[in-house]
Amino acid sequence: MKKHSGNIILSPRITEKGAYMSEKGVYVFNVSVNANKLEIAEAVSELYKVTPRQVRVVAVPRKVVQTRNTNRKGMTAGGKKAYVYLKEGDKIELA
DSSP states (O other), rough: OOOOOHHHHHEOOOOHHHHHHHHTTEEEEEEOTTTHHHHHHHHHHHHHOEEEEEEEEEEEOOEEOOOOTTTTEEEEEEEEEEEEEOTTOOOOOOO
């Protein structure tokens, strides 16, 4: 059963590092924790009409955090992010 591309790529990860890397043809996405590299590459090519050259996947761990004012503890979400390297000349417009 094929997964839908919208369920694999959750959102682009807009950060300062990601903006710097996008100038070099590398884009960062928040992806589903169940997605693998092949599914991510197919979803990027389907959604953005570009051909990925390479996909690297990083697991983002959950962390215990504490608020400043009330000293309450909580957890960050965690998840998975993917670095997608595009072919020379390909570009994705995120904003």
